Amino acid sequence: MFANHSEFSRRSMLSRCASGFGLMALEGIHALETRAGTRQGGGKHHQARAKQVILCYMSGGFSHIDSFDPKPKLQKLAGKPMPVTVERTQFNNNGNIFPSPFTFKSCGQSGLAISSMFPKMQQWCADDLTVIRSMTTRFNEHAQGNFAFHTGFPFMGHPSAGAWINYGLGSANRNMPGYVVLQSGGAVPPHGGVGLFSNGFLPAHHQASILKVNAAEAVANIQPAEETDLQQSRLRLINRLDRDFLNLSGKPASVEAAIKNYETAFRMQQAVPELTDLHEESPATRKLYGIDDPHPQKAAYAHQCLMARRLVERGVRFVELSCLSENIGAGGAANPWDQHGDLEKGHGAMAHQVDQPIAALLVDLKQRGLLEQTIVVFAGEFGRTPFSQGSNGRDHNPFGFSLWVAGGGFKGGGTYGATDELGYHAIERPCDIYDLWATILHQLGIDHEAQTYLYGGRNMRLTDVHGSILRDLVS
Amino acid sequence: MAGWDYTMLCNTQGLTLRIRRIVLVLTCRFMVLSTLAETAESRTFFEERIRPVLAQDCYQCHQHSGPRKGGLALDDRHGLLKGGDSGPAVIPGSPNESLLMRLIRHEDPDRTMPRSGAKLDEKTVEDFAAWIRAGAHDPRDHPPTTEEIQKDTDWQAVMERRMQWWSFQPIKPVDIPLAGSNHPNPVDAFIEARLAAENLEASPEADRQTLIRRLSFALRGLPPTPEEMRRYLLDESPRAYENLVDEFLKSPRFGERWARHWMDWIRYADSHGSEGDPMIPNAWVYRDYLIRSLNQDVPYDQLLLEHLAGDLLAFPRLDQKEKRNESAIGTSHLRMVFHGFAPTDAMEEQIRFVDDQINTVSKAFLGVTVSCARCHDHKFDPISQRDYYAWYGIMASGRPGIIDARLRDDADAEHRESLEEIKHHLKELMIHTWRSYADQLPSNWEIAPETWKKGVQESKAGDLFWPLAKKMESDQAFRLLMQNAAKIREHSPTNRALHQWDFTKPTAAAPWYGLGPALEQGITSGSWIPTLQGDQVIESILPAGLYSHLISSKDAGALHSPKFKIDQEMDLWMLIRGEGGSMARYAVANYPRNGTVYPVENLNGGPWTWKRFNLNYWKGDSIHVELTTAADQAVLARLDRERSWFGVRKMLIMPSGVEPENTLLEEAYLPLKQAYDQASSGDINTLLEAYATSLQACIESWSKGRLEEGQAQWLQAWLDAGLLPNQAPSESEMSKLLEAWRHKELQLAMPLRVPGKIETKGFDQPLLERGDAKRPLDAVPRSFLSLVDDTPYECEDSGRLQLARDLIRQDNPLTRRVIVNRLWHHLFGKGLVDTPDNFGKLGSQPSHPELLDFLAIQFSTSGWSLKQTIRLLVTSDAWKRSSLASEEAGHTDPENHLWSHFDTLRLDAEAIRDQLLWVSSKLELDPMEGPPVNGINQRRSVFQRIKRNDLDPFLALFDAPTPLSTVGSRDSTNVPGQSLKLLNDRFIVDCAEAWADQVIKSHAGKRERIVAMFERIFNRAPSLGELALCEAYVSSMEEQKNQRLARVAELTRQMDTSQQALDAINGMARSRVMNQRQRSERTRINTGPEPLAAWDFSQGLDDQMGNLELTLHGEARLEDGALVLSGEKSYLSSSPIGHEVGPKTLETWLQIDDLTQRGGGVISLQDLDGQVFDAIVFAEQEQGRWLAGSDVFARTQSLKGPIETTSGLEWIHLAVVYEEDGMIRAYRNGKPYGLAYQSTGPVAFAADQSQVLIGNRHGQPIGNRLFRGRIGQCRLYLQALSDKEILQSFEQAGSWIPQDQWIKTLTLEEKQQRNDLSHRVLAAKEALKRSSDKPGLTNSWADLAHSLFNLKEFIYVR
Secondary structure (H helix, E strand, C coil), X not given: CCXXXXXXXXXXXXXXXXXXXXXXXXXXXXXXXXXXXXXXXXCCCCCCCCCEEEEEECCCCCCCCCCCCCCHHHHHCCCXXXXXXXXXXXXXXXXXXXXXXXXXXXXXXXXXXEECCCHHHHHHCHHHEEEEEEEECXXXXXXXXXXXXXXXXXCCCCCCHHHHHHHHHCCCCCCCECXXXXXXXXCCCCCCHHHHHCCCCCCHHHCCEEEECCCCCCCCCCCCCCCHHHHHHHHHHHHHHHHHHHHHCCCCHHHHHHHHHHHHHHHHHHHHHHHHCCCCCCHHHHHHHCCCCCCHHHHHHHHHHHHHHHHHHCCCCEEEEECCCCCCCCCCCCCCCCCCCCXXXXXXXXXXXXXXXXXXXXXHHHHCCCHHHEEEEEECCCEECCEEECCCECCEECCCEEEEEECCCECCCEEECEECCCCCCEEECCEEHHHHHHHHHHHCCCCCCCCEEEECCEEECCCCCCCCCCHHHEC | CHHHHXXXXXXXXXXXXXXXXXXXXXXXXXXXXCCCCCCXXXXXXXXXXXXXXXXXXXXXXXXXXXXXXXXXXXXXXXXXXXXXXXXXXXXXXXXXXXXXXXXXXXXXXXXXXXXXXXXXXXXXXXXXXXXXXXXCCCCCCCCCCHXXXXXXXXXXXXXXXXXXCHHHCCCCCCCCCHHHCCCCCHHHHHHHXXXXXXXXXXXXXXXXXXXXHHHHHHHHCCCCCXXXXXXXXXXXXXXXXXXXXXXXXXXXXXXXXXXXXXXXXXXXXXXXXXXXXXXXXXXXHHHHHHHHHHHCCCCHHHHHHHHHHHHHCCCCCEECCCCEEHHHHHHHHXXXXXXXXXXXXXXXXXXXXXXXXXXXXXXXXXXXXXHHHXXXXXXXXXXXXXXXXXXXXXXXXXXXXXXXXXXXXXXXXXXXXXXXXXXXXXXXHHXXXXXXXXXXXXXXXXXXXXXXXXXXXXXXXCCCCHHHHCCCCCHHHXXXXXXXXXXXXXXXXXXXXXXXXXCCCCCCCCCCEEECHHHHHCCCCCEEXXXXXXXXXXXXXXXXXXXXXXXXXXCCCEEECCCEECCCCEEEEEEEEEECCEEEEEEECXXXXXXXXXXXXXXCCCCCEEEEEXXXXXXXXXXXXXEECCCXXXXXXXXXXXXXXXXXXXXXXXXXXXXXXXXXXXXXXXXXXXXXXXXXXXCHHHHHHHHHHXXXXXXXXXXXXXXXXXXXXXXXXXXXXXXXXXXXXXXXXXXXXXHHHHHHHHHCCCCCEEEEEEECCCCCEEEXXXXXXXXXXXXXXXXXXXXXXXXXXXXXXXXXXXXXXXXXXXXXXXXXXXXXXXXHHHHHCCCCCCCCCCCCCCCCCCCCHHHHHHHHHHHHHCCCCHXXXXXXXXXXXXXXXXXXXXXXXXXXXXXXXXXXXXXXXXXXXXXXXXXXXXXXXXXXXXXXXXXXXXXXXXXXXXXXXXXXXECCHHHHHCCCXXXXXXXXXXXXXXXXXXXXXXXXXXXXXXXXXXXXXXXXXXXXXXXXXXXXXXXXXXXXXXXXXXXXXXXXXXXXXXXXXHHHHHHHHHHHHHHHXXXXXXXXXXXXXXXXXXXXXXXXXXXXXXXXXXXCEEEECCCCCCECCCCCCEEEECCCEEEXXXXXXXXXXXXXXXXXXXXXXXXXXXXXXXXXXXXXXXXXXXXXXXECCCCCEEEEEECCCCXXXXXXXXXXXXXXXXXXXXXXXXXXXXXXXXXXXXXXXXEEEEEECCEECCCCEECCCCCCECCCCEEEEECECCCCCCCCCECCEEEEEEEEECCCCXXXXXXXXXXXXXXCCCHHHHHCXXXXXXXXXXXXHHHHHHHHHXXXXXXXXXXXXXXXXXXXXXXXXXXXXXXXXX
């Protein structure tokens, strides 16, 4: 009658649950969950195929018809008006049919079509990718699209998928956060801000920790203003004086937890520098990722990819990477893939930035045996129109677009669903972000309908009231 | 028998007292029930109590013909008995063995039913048990049909069942329990009666020091001052505590503290979120309104009226002194919704933001989740989908807007009248002047004065004077124009308009909505506007239409059309004028932002224009048109524009492609046409006469107040041409009147603009099937919730006022319970109902239901006073108790539901931050109002800006809520990020340092200092133990710091000695080269132009020309003969330049540190404000390329030069030349770099108003403005150097000698020596850096202060 999940009782879940940088709070969890809302269901429900997720988020919305969804018909109709009704676009500056300036090639054993934008993916990992070509979304705007992708709802305030996954599984390493967002160079959060990485109404320690991989202070407030011995004297004094207050205040669990926080904080000050130190990485590995590439944005993105591997090695559940802007065709810091103009140049530069580092990440994960347990997702908030915006850009297209998934029990080397011959609407097996998350949760051993949290009078889910598992994608 | 059974079960499970009581009641009923056989009675029992529950809560997932989860179907008898994968659901006769009972009783927390909802209420659970015990009689022998299911789930029946939930029951008068009636405070009577019943001992009263601290934070959000504390401790009067309460309630800090709670309830924010995250203009006025209202203790019912309909009240609350209509501000929170960015589906966006309003109002004030009924009837509460859409109509019958909360009283009306009166006199004088002028107009062109003819010929007033100017040469053309004009009028395509509004007709504006005098004033032709400055009198004479500025261009103005549907391809045409950034736009489904498909026309002067908007994109949607002044657009408002105005004469909606008649020129010609048509002959003098006659006719019409459309424009044309007198002679009556008018106009009060709703005609929203905009069903009349009264509102407008009244009506069971519970929550840390935002089925039940109702009644009968209720609560013994629980209470009531002691509470984020500032004496309490402040500031946190996409990290870390929806109960998390923040954040360190400085100054002895610090931060003296610990700590820190200082001093000494020796060697080598060079330079002829300033950083910081003085900033330093710019905020700035700078040349020798940097300035010439500048900038627009940077790229274009590829090694010479004509040329290593271009410049920098920056692009050293690299030399020339001069300068390399040149001259021994010294300097430097990286706090008192900030006593109150 019910799935058996007694092996993962609430108590054992809590004790396994660890933390974010600065967010770990074993002792505080209990008090917390009775406040904002209550856990209804959670934890693992069936045998998991994967343990971790790496999200390579292509903020701004990359073009599916220029990358993973070839449309030869567009070549034939080049420069002609769209033969079908054109839906409303955000900029309403619609031109005629604009065939892809990139060329496609069948790659790997599987013959997966990948465009010339991604030469390293073509060579190194085509057989690992499962391309979903029939994604749809209800949102045509960056911020709402980003929120919808991350949280299932178009506005701030809801937990991000990374938070839900940590809530369901807990961290596998109590010295590491469960959910980390990486940034380097000038990367910033996508439109919508840090609210995209929020714990929402889930306990605070499920929120993302932002790790600036090449900054002097990788995590906020992680560097003390004084030398260790001085800080230790201070911590001793604090601890001693706190004891009196604890007794006077009736020893509430919250005060006790607040006292213990200081030990954790002190430990974290030591752990972060160890994580960000890349000395132990071999020259071959650095070269594979492109860490020392002369193109600064590519080098910075490669740094994130390598850090992503180091984090999953340490058991972090969810890592999200942030693209850097190349400042081409409306692609700003928050939405670098947003080429409303200059698509060929802009997408070319963005693809160059991420192609080798991501392909290298897959290769590296694979050779270390980590890809089987790690789901890598390559996605943006929507696709782009098959007709031009102005002369050489593309507007947003929420009606049909592509993303890919690799590792973690996904079959690889194939496609799912299809858009029409123009690449405009998803027509075959259309699916949406709820289906993607339902499937990813499934691979992680979580029943997306059963994992709920009572908040504001409703049992909330990552997949809201939607979502079907895309069973054909997984083996 | 049955009764025994259940009592046992409950006891063994240790259920709460409440359940025990219910069981007693149930027991009696079961006694009767258990005697039932399978009779009519048992059938009735099933039909009434079991079937509806199965149908409502189980069928959905467990049915034969649909989902059958767990293999179980519950929709007929067979399914029920057969059971599912885990066996039979029911074992007749044995409830305790029945799986169904285990699941609906939630015995196993991981297996609970119903799955997606709340636990069934106890009564229903026991009904099931009784039913099973009696044999589980079930008449259902086949699964139900759809009709049968519908019957079983009939809403009325469901509603009735749900209305039984405690919170929907009427509030009934309660008696104060006798057991506790000897208590002066009725709250204690209730609390103590329960404690007595449970045999629990209440904790004693907390000590006075604890109490004053607790009270101060609860009421003011700040600690008491040491002075307040001393006074209270010494006050022996029996009313000492009550007096303290009164004093704190009177404090202005009270409003700041409690407004913040209120802001949580209504998800206060200063911005709308989403892409762009635009500010909500003047949202903060509402925050200040809350603070004021709470400080004045405005009754809660009044505040609720104001929150829903403050703008509609017949008798609003007025502040005469501040000239403010307070009530009107109350509705601002309705505008604090999210707004997406340029959504392509505007209706979906509307559904979302209206939902946001419904959600917030219903949760905040009623404690129910009406929003859950958007797509279907509420899953748990008696709220139907119809209820939701009844509210939708109310909320959507108003549009996002700005409203004017300035008090427009009699004095204001009089003020306006007197302005009009003055204008009237002015007009009379002007008419007098014009009459005599018109009489003297020349009648013969030949003898007309030359100046007059010149005026005609140079007229720039369009085409109106051309017939005269051309001396009738084109008489034919002129006549043709007239004829065509007549024809155009006859065949006016306006007939084809789908909608039209002709604002020259008095009734046209009737169905419009708006703000300000534009609508109130109506349509008058011949209105005129005086000039605001200068000696001219008339700014303009206006044709009939609607105007926002007839009294003053300071007035608020908004015009909203009725809404209409775009059901075909159509265009919107508006005949409009305006100035100062007024806006014309159409809004789709009330969406208030702009975007490519939400265009906005800004009106910035110019003549009357037909503005066209094509609407085809929005086919199928409904829109309305908005005309507003610059400051009166809901979101786009430019509040910095104090004056702006618009006028509109006509508006048409036409099929696409049809143009309106061109009425503009024709109309203006009419007066002339009339005069000329009457003339007999067509020579020039006749025409001249016609001009004069028409002018006279116009003057007379104006005088009589009957100016026609064309006449107004004709007069305006004469004025524009300078052919009508418009001067007020000095000292004349006219000029005095004009001055008087201007003076009075200036005094007119500015509007007080607040976010609000522009009220429109009310409409009933069709119910949307499953919440889908594309599936509208019947319209639902606007009304209140059916759980109170859903009689449709009979009103023309939105019904907000009716809704407001229903919120506070006496038979509304929710409002008062919700607010007194909120007050209890904020004082005690948790509510009597511990889900303060949800009193519905998924919420909790009250721990003390009678007390809650007592408080609710007390609240309304004593005038809905928040302060009085707070006073009642904080003067109760329950609130004053110590936070130490008795041992027994700790065991039997660990969650303290019975309030035997006071819970230790974590302070709110704002209180923590405010306390930090307060303790370190940094807190700025004034002004307690005004626009929100950002980032580092020292105001109370309630004034901090709340930008949705950029929430304050400190406040967020300590659980300040995300402004998404009502938060009645904040989280109180414990995450190490908080510890890291308090331990390592600069803000805390700064507070500690500031506090230590004061303590060191004000107290001499160690012990005195420690005592003073404890008193200030914890409102108590330290214990002896604490004193000793702190003293020892300070001493040990002092010692460690001294040791460190000694170490640093020694290292510095070592470093300096080695450095001096090193400099000596380097200097010697350089002079060797210099001597050689000077010898060879003697032979040169051309020495090149002289710079104004020249720096050679191998020689130090001095300007070799002696003109400018440099100051080092940040970590900028001289090292190895160059200026090193690497650290945070490192740059140099010069003294002001004593000359004017026009054409110029900037020149520099440098090495780039890293190629990834973007936008750093190497050498910049800027004005002293840092606003205007010219600079040599690296890689700002294009990675790796140089550019001639300037303010907002005003004089910058891409040079298209090559990209730099090496960093750190190569010395590069760069120069940028700014020529007199704006030409800009760049040079790299003596040769032209990229392409020279023509800029708009050069900009002139005034003498003493500019300076040189080195290493910083301009202004403050923030963001990417700073250059990272090494600079050898810089020069500024006050002239544009030629190609040749640049090359020469590069080749000569001035007096600066690259290191590789002079190093060659060293002997082997010197080299060795130099290496040793370099190493020694380096080693010392690194050691110093290690200790300077973590310098610690300035002194040991700051260390102690910092430690105290990290104590739990600092962030918890007991």
